[in-house]
Amino acid sequence: MPDKNHQIFSFELFPPKTAEGLEKLKTQVAKLNKVEPRYFSVTYGAGGSTRDRTFATVDWLRSQGIETAPHLSCIGSQHQEILDILNRYKSQNIKRLVALRGDLPSGMGAKDAGDLNYANELVTFIRKETGELFHIEVAAYPEIHPQAHTAQLDLQHFQRKVQAGANAAITQYFYNADAYFAFRDECTRLNIEVPIIPGIMPIINYTQLARFSDACGAEIPRWIRKRLEGYKDDLSAIRAFGHQVVTNLCQQLLDGEAPGLHFYTMNQANSTLNIWKDLGLKNN
Ligand code: FAD
Numbered sequence: 001m002p003d004k005n006h007q008i009f010s011f012e013l014f015p016p017k018t019a020e021g022l023e024k025l026k027t028q029v030a031k032l033n034k035v036e037p038r039y040f041s042v043t044y045g046a047g048g049s050t051r052d053r054t055f056a057t058v059d060w061l062r063s064q065g066i067e068t069a070p071h072l073s074c075i076g077s078q079h080q081e082i083l084d085i086l087n088r089y090k091s092q093n094i095k096r097l098v099a100l101r102g103d104l105p106s107g108m109g110a111k112d113a114g115d116l117n118y119a120n121e122l123v124t125f126i127r128k129e130t131g132e133l134f135h136i137e138v139a140a141y142p143e144i145h146p147q148a149h150t151a152q153l154d155l156q157h158f159q160r161k162v163q164a165g166a167n168a169a170i171t172q173y174f175y176n177a178d179a180y181f182a183f184r185d186e187c188t189r190l191n192i193e194v195p196i197i198p199g200i201m202p203i204i205n206y207t208q209l210a211r212f213s214d215a216c217g218a219e220i221p222r223w224i225r226k227r228l229e230g231y232k233d234d235l236s237a238i239r240a241f242g243h244q245v246v247t248n249l250c251q252q253l254l255d256g257e258a259p260g261l262h263f264y265t266m267n268q269a270n271s272t273l274n275i276w277k278d279l280g281l282k283n284n
Contacts, residue, residue: 008168008197008260009035009281010069013267014043015053022056024267029061031269035276039067039096041137041262046102047076047112055088062092069137070094072126073102074116079125082116086130096135098170099123099161120157123164138162140169140196142183143176146217155183159192168194170262173201173218175245177252195259200250202263202271203228203242205235239271247278254279 011032016022029040040061044054054070061068070089074082089097101119104112116122119138126136138161141154148154158169174180180198187196201218203209206228213220220228224245231237250261263272 007254007258008038008195008262010039010041010170010197010260010262011037011272012041012043012199012262012264013057015050015057016267017053022060025057026060028265028267028269029064029066031273032265033064033066035273035281038260039069041069041071041096041098044071044073044100044102045105046073046100047105047108047114048081049105051085058089058092058094062094067096068094069096069098071098071100072122073100074119074122074125075102075104075114076108076112077114077116079115082122082125083129086126086134090130090133094134096137097126098137098139099126099166100139118157118160120160120164123161123166127165135168136166137168137170137197138166140171140183141217142171142179143174143217143219145172146215155186155190158187159190162192162194166194169196171196171199172216173199173264175221175224175249176219177249177256179219180253180258181256197260197262198250198253198258200246200261200263200275202246202266202268202275204239204266204268204271206231206238243271243274243278247275250275250279 013025016025042054042057044050058068058070072082072085099119099122101122116125123136123138126134140158144151145154171180184196210220227241228238231241253261265272
């Protein structure tokens with residue numbers, strides 16, 4: 001059975017759009033928190049597009065004494081805005097950040113890119129302004145970032161984020177464990193020694209997943225796609241099959257000594273908790 005004390009298990013949330021959504025999220029977090037994840041992370045829209053909502057979600061989590069890792073994406077922001085956010089998180093005794101470039105919202109062009117172009121520059125800036133105060137996670141792409149010119153360059157860019165001071169990485173989701181193991185092997189070859197935590201996307205809704213995957217370059221293997229397509233509107237069949245696929249993936253990753261799992265919960269507790277239960281990850 002995986003040892004929860006030596007591996008990092010975390011849950012990702014996105015900030016709800018409405019006050020009603022935030023109330024619903026509180027119920028989901030209460031369920032998720034019972035299994036004692038190491039922390040909850042909260043996404044942040046590039047260019048500050050979700051800033052107030054991210055703050056509201058982070059504020060509530062902190063008011064509950066929950067360990068929180070806000071995401072911070074730099075594209076479209078000025079140094080001062082980022083510094084203000086870092087100071088806010090510092091005052092809330094936040095110890096962990098997920099540092100990202102983000103993607104410019106559609107309609108914004110190069111002139112709106114802001115002061116920092118890539119995540120390695122953000123990591124450098126955070127370290128310069130706040131020293132070792134924050135544990136910094138960055139993103140990794142076992143199936144290659146969609147804008148990367150080559151896999152090798154993408155890996156070098158990942159290495160720059162680690163050299164800039166990242167402590168660990170969370171991957172984009174994937175459904176092929178070999179992609180993760182091959183990426184980890186390449187990192188080892190380059191002496192990149194930070195933990196690389198697989199990002200896990202439960203399969204809840206096929207249409208939404210297919211749309212996300214096209215946008216972020218995550219591959220849904222043909223056999224999984226075909227099975228999911230075949231279920232059409234049968235949500236319970238999609239979820240049952242998705243549960244099996246993702247639980248098997250997690251088991252393969254843990255058997256292969258992945259240093260933990262980061263679940264993209266999509267603000268829905270049950271699908272993540274069902275996987276958790278079948279992996280035998282009981283809370284201590
Ligand atoms: P970078 O590491 O900067 O890489 C972006 C691209 O540029 C890559 O193709 C890379 O190869 C290339 N590159 C990197 N550095 C350089 C350089 N110095 N010179 C030239 N090329 C370079 N997005 C959000 O908006 N908000 C979120 O909260 C959020 N959370 C995420 C959490 C996780 C775990 C992951 C995996 C992704 C998340 N994203 C989020 C999406 C992410 O912002 C996008 O994938 C974005 O396109 C890249 O961000 P990055 O931090 O990986 O960028």
